[in-house]
Amino acid sequence: METTIALAEKAHKKQESQEKQDKMIFGFWVYIMTDCVLFASLFATYAVLHNNTFGGPSGAQIFNLPYVLAETMLLLTSSFTCGLATIAMQNKDRRKVLMYFILTFILGLSFLVMELKEFRHLAVIGDSWTRSGFLSSYFTLVGTHGLHITIGLIWMAVMIVRLFNTKLTDNNIRRMKMLSMFWHFLDVIWIFIFTIVYLFGALHV
Amino acid sequence: MSVEDQPVTVNHYESKLKLKSYVIGFGLSLLLTLTAYLLVTNHGASRHVLIGIVVLLALVQFFVQIYYFLHLGAETKPRWKLAVFLSMTGVVLILVFGSLWIMTNLNNRQTIPQQIQYMNNQDGL
Numbered sequence: 001m002e003t004t005i006a007l008a009e010k011a012h013k014k015q016e017s018q019e020k021q022d023k024m025i026f027g028f029w030v031y032i033m034t035d036c037v038l039f040a041s042l043f044a045t046y047a048v049l050h051n052n053t054f055g056g057p058s059g060a061q062i063f064n065l066p067y068v069l070a071e072t073m074l075l076l077t078s079s080f081t082c083g084l085a086t087i088a089m090q091n092k093d094r095r096k097v098l099m100y101f102i103l104t105f106i107l108g109l110s111f112l113v114m115e116l117k118e119f120r121h122l123a124v125i126g127d128s129w130t131r132s133g134f135l136s137s138y139f140t141l142v143g144t145h146g147l148h149i150t151i152g153l154i155w156m157a158v159m160i161v162r163l164f165n166t167k168l169t170d171n172n173i174r175r176m177k178m179l180s181m182f183w184h185f186l187d188v189i190w191i192f193i194f195t196i197v198y199l200f201g202a203l204h205v
Numbered sequence: 206m207s208v209e210d211q212p213v214t215v216n217h218y219e220s221k222l223k224l225k226s227y228v229i230g231f232g233l234s235l236l237l238t239l240t241a242y243l244l245v246t247n248h249g250a251s252r253h254v255l256i257g258i259v260v261l262l263a264l265v266q267f268f269v270q271i272y273y274f275l276h277l278g279a280e281t282k283p284r285w286k287l288a289v290f291l292s293m294t295g296v297v298l299i300l301v302f303g304s305l306w307i308m309t310n311l312n313n314r315q316t317i318p319q320q321i322q323y324m325n326n327q328d329g330l
Contacts, residue, residue: 029286033293040297044304069242076234083227083274087220184274188267194238195263199245203255 021174028178032185035148039189042141043196050205052133059134059201062127064118068198071114072190078107079187086180089173097176098163104183105156108149115146138197145193148186155179230273237266 050059082104088096119139122128129139159172159179166172241262244255271277271290280286 026285030289033289036293037296037300040300041304044301047301047305048308065242065246069238072238073235076231076238079270079274080227080231083230084224087223087227090220090223091217181275184270187274188270191238191263191266191270195241195259199241199259200256202245203252203259205256 017170021170024174025177025181028181032181035185036189039141039144039192042137042144043192046137046141046197049133049137050201054132054134056132056135057127058204059138059197060204062122063198063201065198065202067114067118068194071111072194074107074111074114075187075190078104078111079184081107082180082183086177089168089176092168094163094168097168098160101156101160101163101176105153105160108153108156108183112146112149112153115142115149119143119146142193142197145186145189148182148189152179152182152186155182226273226276230269233269233273234266237262237269 081100085097085100085104088100119142122135127135129136156179159176162172241259244250244258249255250258277286277290
């Protein structure tokens with residue numbers, strides 16, 4: 001009799017913690033949606049200013065499409081491996097989770113390094129954000145995405161160190177679910193940067 | 206090795222389904238990105254048609270990733286995530302197209318000849 005009560009209590013506690021976890025994940029989803037609004041305002045700024053080159057270069061003159069495609073592939077693959085990490089997490093396979101997160105981290109870092117190299121190149125040849133309205137809005141939009149990637153990478157590094165030291169607790173699982181949502185969201189934003197900034201730039205829109 | 210570290214067989218079926226969804230999402234995203242890229246670099250159609258196609262491909266990829274990676278469709282009722290998503294979409298559309306509308310309108314009203322005439326009338330400034 002006592003054991004059934006104890007079991008019922010345990011099940012109740014588990015359900016409570018599950019509900020709490022669901023609420024926190026929903027809260028994070030709301031944050032992601034508001035972040036979309038931030039990006040939308042930067043996209044709108046870019047759309048308004050992208051022809052104001054002020055005698056400077058246009059998008060078609062400075063964008064290197066094969067280079068950007070490589071960046072896109074890195075980020076897309078990292079989004080995929082991040083998804084694989086969440087599957088391993090559901091199977092409670094800690095080693096696989098670690099492996100996939102480290103892989104995601106390496107891919108994300110490569111993406112960031114490529115992006116910073118591109119920025120540096122532009123700054124060195126004199127086409128920095130001070131050159132024209134087009135370049136200001138370009139650096140703000142793509143730079144904000146890069147900043148999000150940087151934050152995501154720091155978060156991921158902390159998560160990897162944590163996983164080396166602790167087990168797959170409910171708290172860790174919740175954090176990883178949020179991290180993977182954040183990472184997928186950054187890839188979703190990149191679809192639009194790739195299309196509206198780079199492909200449109202090549203098409204002289 | 207602790208209990209938690211051992212693979213659990215109970216939700217293997219579910220995880221297989223999830224794996225399938227990630228593989229499909231990844232494959233479709235790759236295909237859509239490469240199609241858009243190759244069409245643009247090879248000038249696969251006239252410029253205006255290409256712009257339309259590229260926008261369409263981006264939107265399809267957006268929904269593919271929202272569905273297969275962020276699992277928006279897997280939610281059970283009440284669909285709060287979907288509700289927030291839809292209101293976000295509304296705000297984004299108003300923000301982007303509203304800004305473009307206002308700014309192009311402003312741009313059209315401030316034509317350079319008008320400004321020159323104004324300056325002439327004002328004796329230089």
